[in-house]
Amino acid sequence: MSENQSLYAPQVPIFPRRVTGYFRTLKWWIMAVTLGIYYLTPWLRWDRGPALPDQAVLVDLAGRRFYFLWIEIWPHEFYFVAGLLIMAGLGLFLFTSALGRVWCGYACPQTVWTDLFILVERWIEGDRNARVRLWKADWTLHKWRLRITKWIVWLLIAIATGGAWVFYFTDAPTLLRDLIAFEAHPAAYGTIAVLTATTFLFGGFMREQVCIYMCPWPRIQGAMMDDDTLTVGYREWRGEPRAKKRLESTGDCIDCMACVNVCPMGIDIRDGQQMECITCALCIDACDDVMDKIGKPRGLIDYLALSDEPQERAGQAPKPILKHILRPRTILYTFLWSLIGFGLVFALFIRAEIDLTVAPVRNPTFIMLSDGSIRNTYILRLRNKHGEPREFRLSLSSDEVLRIDVEGSQTNLVTVAPDSSTQQRVYVTARPQDAAAQQSHTDLRFWVEDVISGERAFRDSSFDGKDK
Amino acid sequence: MTKHETDEATGVDTTGHEWDGIKELNNPLPRWWLWCLYLTIIWGIGYMIAYPAWPMISGATKGVLGYSTRGEVAAEISRFEQQNADLRESLTQVDLSLLKDDPDLQRFAYANGAAVFRTNCSQCHGSGAAGGLGYPNLLDDDWLWGGAIQDIAYSIDHGIRNETDADAHWSQMPAYGEVLSSDEIDSAVQYVLQLSGGEFDVEMASAGAVIFEEQCSACHGADGKGSRDVGAPNLTDAIWLYGSDTAALTETVTNARFGVMPAWGQRLTRSDINAVAAYVHGLGGGE
Ligand code: SF4
Numbered sequence: 001m002s003e004n005q006s007l008y009a010p011q012v013p014i015f016p017r018r019v020t021g022y023f024r025t026l027k028w029w030i031m032a033v034t035l036g037i038y039y040l041t042p043w044l045r046w047d048r049g050p051a052l053p054d055q056a057v058l059v060d061l062a063g064r065r066f067y068f069l070w071i072e073i074w075p076h077e078f079y080f081v082a083g084l085l086i087m088a089g090l091g092l093f094l095f096t097s098a099l100g101r102v103w104c105g106y107a108c109p110q111t112v113w114t115d116l117f118i119l120v121e122r123w124i125e126g127d128r129n130a131r132v133r134l135w136k137a138d139w140t141l142h143k144w145r146l147r148i149t150k151w152i153v154w155l156l157i158a159i160a161t162g163g164a165w166v167f168y169f170t171d172a173p174t175l176l177r178d179l180i181a182f183e184a185h186p187a188a189y190g191t192i193a194v195l196t197a198t199t200f201l202f203g204g205f206m207r208e209q210v211c212i213y214m215c216p217w218p219r220i221q222g223a224m225m226d227d228d229t230l231t232v233g234y235r236e237w238r239g240e241p242r243a244k245k246r247l248e249s250t251g252d253c254i255d256c257m258a259c260v261n262v263c264p265m266g267i268d269i270r271d272g273q274q275m276e277c278i279t280c281a282l283c284i285d286a287c288d289d290v291m292d293k294i295g296k297p298r299g300l301i302d303y304l305a306l307s308d309e310p311q312e313r314a315g316q317a318p319k320p321i322l323k324h325i326l327r328p329r330t331i332l333y334t335f336l337w338s339l340i341g342f343g344l345v346f347a348l349f350i351r352a353e354i355d356l357t358v359a360p361v362r363n364p365t366f367i368m369l370s371d372g373s374i375r376n377t378y379i380l381r382l383r384n385k386h387g388e389p390r391e392f393r394l395s396l397s398s399d400e401v402l403r404i405d406v407e408g409s410q411t412n413l414v415t416v417a418p419d420s421s422t423q424q425r426v427y428v429t430a431r432p433q434d435a436a437a438q439q440s441h442t443d444l445r446f447w448v449e450d451v452i453s454g455e456r457a458f459r460d461s462s463f464d465g466k467d468k
Numbered sequence: 469m470t471k472h473e474t475d476e477a478t479g480v481d482t483t484g485h486e487w488d489g490i491k492e493l494n495n496p497l498p499r500w501w502l503w504c505l506y507l508t509i510i511w512g513i514g515y516m517i518a519y520p521a522w523p524m525i526s527g528a529t530k531g532v533l534g535y536s537t538r539g540e541v542a543a544e545i546s547r548f549e550q551q552n553a554d555l556r557e558s559l560t561q562v563d564l565s566l567l568k569d570d571p572d573l574q575r576f577a578y579a580n581g582a583a584v585f586r587t588n589c590s591q592c593h594g595s596g597a598a599g600g601l602g603y604p605n606l607l608d609d610d611w612l613w614g615g616a617i618q619d620i621a622y623s624i625d626h627g628i629r630n631e632t633d634a635d636a637h638w639s640q641m642p643a644y645g646e647v648l649s650s651d652e653i654d655s656a657v658q659y660v661l662q663l664s665g666g667e668f669d670v671e672m673a674s675a676g677a678v679i680f681e682e683q684c685s686a687c688h689g690a691d692g693k694g695s696r697d698v699g700a701p702n703l704t705d706a707i708w709l710y711g712s713d714t715a716a717l718t719e720t721v722t723n724a725r726f727g728v729m730p731a732w733g734q735r736l737t738r739s740d741i742n743a744v745a746a747y748v749h750g751l752g753g754g755e
């Protein structure tokens with residue numbers, strides 16, 4: 001290690017300049033939509049009848065239900081959540097292999113909130129030059145005033161962000177009232193405090209540090225990109241040699257530093273693809289603006305694929321974008337993604353409103369009654385997903401003669417409360433002379449039938465006889 | 469030997485580590501990373517002061533917050549006990565024959581009774597309540613002292629043939645080895661086999677019938693169906709507590725049996741007894 005290299009690097013302050021253009025506008029829209037979804041969703045209502053909560057999206061941890069509009073997920077249906085997570089993963093693979101770090105550039109909460117915080121910063125402290133000046137200035141009253149105003153606004157946004165999160169887990173209006181009255185559960189305050197702190201810190205102060213040092217995603221993304229991936233790059237063969245003063249021999253880059261000044265990561269895209277670049281595309285907007293002014297074609301900085309470089313250098317047209325995007329890898333990701341998507345939709349449609357599971361009691365496997373009959377016990381779990389109580393009739397079918405009895409009932413009818421499940425002990429008996437009592441196993445099928453709607457569901461199980 | 473060099477593209481030194489031509493750059497850590505390390509150290513010290521941490525000769529340092537996992541469990545238990553106090557009170561007062569009309573209380577009784585059963589009863593009756601040789605199966609429909617929920621509660625409360633509770637169920641079968649000859653006993657056994665539908669010796673059984681009439685019918689009834697007043701088993705059914713083969717029956721008649729159960733009323737609360745009675749009653753054999 002040479003003498004002049006320190007073990008630790010200080011954070012270099014970055015003052016991104018305001019920029020306008022196609023990608024900036026797109027990013028404003030994405031920011032508005034994603035933040036809107038995040039802050040407003042818990043306040044949407046959805047009528048599910050009197051027995052169930054009316055919050056459109058609700059993760060009810062205590063009640064162990066997940067409500068999403070008309071869909072209600074029970075704990076035993078967690079595969080839906082797992083499926084959605086796999087789809088989210090594959091979706092990221094797909095987008096990354098097609099368009100590089102688009103997730104980072106447009107949709108990652110870190111990027112969106114940082115963008116919002118930078119916007120606030122600009123409103124209060126001015127654009128890049130004013131901010132640089134302020135940064136260098138002594139700590140006068142003026143500087144304190146601006147800084148504190150900024151921090152307060154950041155803090156308010158951070159509180160709103162942390163606050164919105166907890167609303168997803170319980171009835172939002174009730175929780176808001178409790179929060180204000182200081183009557184909410186400590187876990188709610190704790191969660192808000194932690195998320196407020198992280199939002200404030202990550203959006204206000206850590207910013208690019210999160211992406212460079214803390215986030216694992218950029219490292220993984222590298223493995224998903226290849227030469228055909230479209231990502232933000234600089235047409236060095238067009239721009240170089242750069243010069244402020246334009247001569248016949250100079251390239252299109254006038255070294256105005258616009259692309260560097262707008263970069264939220266504080267890098268120079270003209271140095272080539274870099275680990276720090278989140279492909280926010282703001283440098284494209286900045287450079288296009290400059291090219292317009294000097295009367296050169298746009299796209300000196302642009303979405304490029306590495307594989308186009310040789311053609312472009314030779315002055316030929318690059319491959320069409322569609323050809324870059326459609327390759328075996330992206331097609332495979334799309335296929336897998338849709339496969340799981342279709343599977344989930346299919347599973348959603350075949351999902352029964354009533355359901356049962358059967359747990360045979362195997363301690364002991366069977367008992368003998370005083371008349372010599374053989375009896376097995378089963379614990380049936382009946383689920384009623386309706387918003388009102390339902391009566392179910394239990395029955396069984398089998399090749400052999402078997403009788404079913406329900407604990408505590410003469411009728412084989414069981415009532416299950418709305419949106420809940422019930423455990424029911426059920427006995428199956430074979431008379432001494434019947435085959436089922438003699439042989440070791442007899443297959444049987446339990447049926448549950450909704451008395452009113454006639455909906456039916458079944459589960460297979462087996463009956464243990466004397467012959468071991 | 470590791471070789472340090474400076475990477476051309478980045479101007480950063482390498483660490484000297486190299487794998488298959490890939491060299492590791494010695495990029496500096498961000499300074500805040502170092503602060504995080506200091507923070508964790510401070511946190512760690514605070515934690516050691518606040519919580520039990522240092523192992524000493526007898527136990528660990530207590531920590532100024534006085535936290536212990538045992539304390540946490542105790543607090544949880546007392547929280548649940550407070551939560552269930554009302555249910556427990558209702559269960560103490562309840563008329564057991566009406567329990568089935570109160571599903572909430574019944575569910576509580578089942579759950580509570582299952583726990584009481586596993587702790588106190590499973591040693592003899594088995595964790596699945598199927599009993600064993602000499603220990604009645606509580607799942608079937610055969611009850612020596614009655615299978616209604618109140619009967620079950622009484623048996624649990626006072627026990628059977630114990631010395632500690634004056635109200636315990638009591639009866640004693642004579643050891644017929646001291647009364648009858650072994651031939652007579654063999655004949656009686658053959659008759660019992662006939663009663664229960666087993667294979668038997670016709671000649672001996674008819675002799676046995678006379679002995680049964682004289683000696684056994686007082687308790688087991690003329691028809692051999694037993695009597696719950698004295699806990700005399702039904703000899704005509706398929707269920708045998710001590711085995712149904714000739715040897716086991718001969719042993720029973722010769723030396724008699726004397727199954728004992730403790731009086732749980734002396735150890736458990738009324739609500740626990742009611743709970744475990746409800747649980748046993750709900751296992752499938754309850755009357
Ligand atoms: S690097 Fe990580 S934190 Fe930064 S934008 Fe990408 S995914 Fe988000």
Ligand code: SF4
Nearest residue numbers: 263277278280281283
């Ligand atoms: S180099 Fe360009 S695309 Fe990359 S982070 Fe900076 S401004 Fe965004």
